[in-house]
Amino acid sequence: MVTIKEVAKRANTSIATVSRVINNSSYVKEETRQRVLQAIKELNYQPLTRQLAGRENQFIGLVVPDVSNPFFGKMARGLADAAGKFGYSITLCNIDGICRGEDDYLLDLIENRVDGVIYASSHRIREVIKRAKQKKIPLVMLDREIKYTDINTVTIDNNYGAFLATEHLISLGHKKIAFIGGPKNFQISEQRRIGYEKALEKYGLSYDEELVYTGIFTMESGFKAVKQLLEDKKSFSALIAANDLMAIGAINCLNQHGISVPDDVSVVGFDDISIASTMEPKLTTIAYPIERISERSLELLMKQISNEDVCPEKITLFPKLIVRGSTKSLKE
Amino acid sequence: MVTIKEVAKRANTSIATVSRVINNSSYVKEETRQRVLQAIKELNYQPLTRQLAGRENQFIGLVVPDVSNPFFGKMARGLADAAGKFGYSITLCNIDGICRGEDDYLLDLIENRVDGVIYASSHRIREVIKRAKQKKIPLVMLDREIKYTDINTVTIDNNYGAFLATEHLISLGHKKIAFIGGPKNFQISEQRRIGYEKALEKYGLSYDEELVYTGIFTMESGFKAVKQLLEDKKSFSALIAANDLMAIGAINCLNQHGISVPDDVSVVGFDDISIASTMEPKLTTIAYPIERISERSLELLMKQISNEDVCPEKITLFPKLIVRGSTKSLKE
DNA sequence: CTGAAAGCGCTAACAT
DNA sequence: ATGTTAGCGCTTTCAG
Numbered sequence: 001m002v003t004i005k006e007v008a009k010r011a012n013t014s015i016a017t018v019s020r021v022i023n024n025s026s027y028v029k030e031e032t033r034q035r036v037l038q039a040i041k042e043l044n045y046q047p048l049t050r051q052l053a054g055r056e057n058q059f060i061g062l063v064v065p066d067v068s069n070p071f072f073g074k075m076a077r078g079l080a081d082a083a084g085k086f087g088y089s090i091t092l093c094n095i096d097g098i099c100r101g102e103d104d105y106l107l108d109l110i111e112n113r114v115d116g117v118i119y120a121s122s123h124r125i126r127e128v129i130k131r132a133k134q135k136k137i138p139l140v141m142l143d144r145e146i147k148y149t150d151i152n153t154v155t156i157d158n159n160y161g162a163f164l165a166t167e168h169l170i171s172l173g174h175k176k177i178a179f180i181g182g183p184k185n186f187q188i189s190e191q192r193r194i195g196y197e198k199a200l201e202k203y204g205l206s207y208d209e210e211l212v213y214t215g216i217f218t219m220e221s222g223f224k225a226v227k228q229l230l231e232d233k234k235s236f237s238a239l240i241a242a243n244d245l246m247a248i249g250a251i252n253c254l255n256q257h258g259i260s261v262p263d264d265v266s267v268v269g270f271d272d273i274s275i276a277s278t279m280e281p282k283l284t285t286i287a288y289p290i291e292r293i294s295e296r297s298l299e300l301l302m303k304q305i306s307n308e309d310v311c312p313e314k315i316t317l318f319p320k321l322i323v324r325g326s327t328k329s330l331k332e
Numbered sequence: 333m334v335t336i337k338e339v340a341k342r343a344n345t346s347i348a349t350v351s352r353v354i355n356n357s358s359y360v361k362e363e364t365r366q367r368v369l370q371a372i373k374e375l376n377y378q379p380l381t382r383q384l385a386g387r388e389n390q391f392i393g394l395v396v397p398d399v400s401n402p403f404f405g406k407m408a409r410g411l412a413d414a415a416g417k418f419g420y421s422i423t424l425c426n427i428d429g430i431c432r433g434e435d436d437y438l439l440d441l442i443e444n445r446v447d448g449v450i451y452a453s454s455h456r457i458r459e460v461i462k463r464a465k466q467k468k469i470p471l472v473m474l475d476r477e478i479k480y481t482d483i484n485t486v487t488i489d490n491n492y493g494a495f496l497a498t499e500h501l502i503s504l505g506h507k508k509i510a511f512i513g514g515p516k517n518f519q520i521s522e523q524r525r526i527g528y529e530k531a532l533e534k535y536g537l538s539y540d541e542e543l544v545y546t547g548i549f550t551m552e553s554g555f556k557a558v559k560q561l562l563e564d565k566k567s568f569s570a571l572i573a574a575n576d577l578m579a580i581g582a583i584n585c586l587n588q589h590g591i592s593v594p595d596d597v598s599v600v601g602f603d604d605i606s607i608a609s610t611m612e613p614k615l616t617t618i619a620y621p622i623e624r625i626s627e628r629s630l631e632l633l634m635k636q637i638s639n640e641d642v643c644p645e646k647i648t649l650f651p652k653l654i655v656r657g658s659t660k661s662l663k664e
Numbered sequence: 665c666t667g668a669a670a671g672c673g674c675t676a677a678c679a680t
Numbered sequence: 681a682t683g684t685t686a687g688c689g690c691t692t693t694c695a696g
Binding site: 001049051058069073080090092108112113219220223224245252255258260273278 | 333376378380381383384390391394398399400401402404405406408409412413416421422423424425426437438440441442444445550551552555556577580581583584585587588590592605606607610611612
């Protein structure tokens with residue numbers, strides 16, 4: 001392990017000066033500076049124990065319900081890449097309330113071992129916020145909006161995303177568009193449903209409750225939704241799912257009934273998880289802009305880490321429509 | 333932040349004794365011990381700067397190609413849970429060779445900031461092993477076997493897994509069983525193909541090269557495989573995919589051709605990723621035993637971390653067949 | 665502009 | 681059985 005001492009020796013200066021160079025904390029003669037930089041490079045030096053001297057330890061905690069869910073997998077990947085650019089590493093923590101009793105332990109752990117946390121789970125959310133405030137732990141909420149709290153938040157405009165999806169289908173001539181959504185008590189489900197409703201309204205189509213199905217965010221649920229719709233003899237030429245997993249389940253069900261996507265029914269998903277682009281037909285979807293989300297989250301977190309008093313803010317990013325093979329003009 | 337000092341004060345003893353209790357490093361009178369434990373609990377104390385005093389920092393690095401792939405997502409989840417039980421946290425690192433030039437940086441980072449690493453990517457693998465040996469960084473290879481090197485490894489018996497899958501189908505009466513595999517130059521693809529071949533042999537069925545397709549491990553590839561098979565007019569009543577993603581793609585294609593799973597064709601996957609159990613039909617598959625794999629990997633790593641000279645070993649776990657809805661007896 | 669030195673939380677060697 | 685203390689790598693006064 002290379003230490004600051006060795007760097008100092010090689011650069012023929014003191015450890016204090018090396019520290020100054022690393023942290024850019026005060027003026028160092030350009031010449032000395034260069035020598036230090038050179039030594040750092042040659043020795044491949046990295047400061048590793050800053051934490052002790054009261055500084056950050058360059059770790060940030062990411063809390064998701066479950067990385068094995070492709071959506072959170074995508075999120076973890078994006079955040080890990082972004083963190084790397086800031087010289088930070090991601091510590092992964094899955095909290096979905098399944099491992100009963102371990103939450104406390106996990107929460108303590110994450111709070112104590114990282115410089116900041118990105119929280120993307122709903123589990124014990126209000127408590128997490130309270131604790132973070134008390135302990136002054138930098139926190140950014142990802143993809144969850146907590147009303148009436150001034151907490152740093154990064155989200156996407158779900159309403160707009162669903163609006164885009166609907167608009168796309170309408171522009172293709174579809175008039176009977178089903179919506180299969182998530183649980184009513186999830187903000188994002190409702191937002192996406194409302195976006196759909198607003199788009200219909202804007203284009204003078206009526207909102208038909210019979211074409212709206214409420215499920216949960218799984219493939220299975222998407223499958224059941226379509227099954228139900230079909231059994232109930234609802235007629236529709238297009239369908240919007242509240243996330244890609246549901247969309248995939250829906251397509252499966254359609255296929256099994258001999259209904260072709262996109263020839264007979266067009267389908268739009270939401271999130272653009274990795275498999276959306278490797279299925280057949282490739283899924284038209286609303287892309288959750290993970291790169292930008294990650295960047296902005298990290299920025300907010302970094303601000304908090306370096307600066308004691310920053311004003312919390314909420315950043316809302318706009319998702320984008322990605323047209324692929326699962327949607328098509330309504331046939332005459 | 334609670335320090336050892338505060339604990340000592342509250343327990344009315346010295347910091348050395350507290351340290352002893354924490355590390356179980358020497359005898360402490362039971363009474364004192366209890367007082368210390370009590371204080372630790374009351375203050376919610378956690379030692380956080382051990383690293384500095386030459387000890388571990390309780391982080392282990394997990395390197396995968398890409399967590400957004402559901403298989404690696406499952407792996408990350410399993411490992412994170414297991415690490416938690418040892419009081420360790422997982423630091424996530426995606427190295428798939430896509431971010432060119434950043435590998436070096438990532439490798440340095442991971443090597444310097446963790447007590448050990450679990451490596452489950454193929455990227456720069458021999459180099460990683462060399463560096464780990466040089467720097468004496470505890471390393472466990474996951475799911476990749478490197479021949480002619482004595483490196484701690486945990487894998488599953490892929491041959492056996494595919495054998496099980498084939499045997500299952502044969503026991504259901506299937507005789508024409510297709511196999512859609514991964515790249516020829518991947519060990520696991522070959523192992524799985526061979527397991528399939530051996531099972532056919534054992535039960536006196538002939539291995540028909542025409543029923544073996546070589547693809548890559550994606551849904552798209554599974555789809556194409558079946559498309560090809562169908563176009564070539566191959567006849568088969570069952571199909572084994574080298575992983576779940578391919579199996580799902582295959583099922584999609586079958587469905588689109590009006591072929592029902594499992595009524596017309598039975599399908600077995602491999603891995604048991606999370607979506608395998610929420611699709612319709614639920615996928616019969618060979619489960620990658622992530623809990624046991626995680627446990628064993630951690631154990632091997634812990635041994636290396638605590639003990640300087642341990643003999644490297646290779647642990648091979650046996651996967652299990654999980655029968656669900658995508659397989660069925662051959663119809664008469 | 666730079667160096668010396670204190671101190672961060674903790675462990676381990678040394679005392680007692 | 682327990683306390684005292686040096687020292688780990690680093691940052692940050694404090695002196696020059």
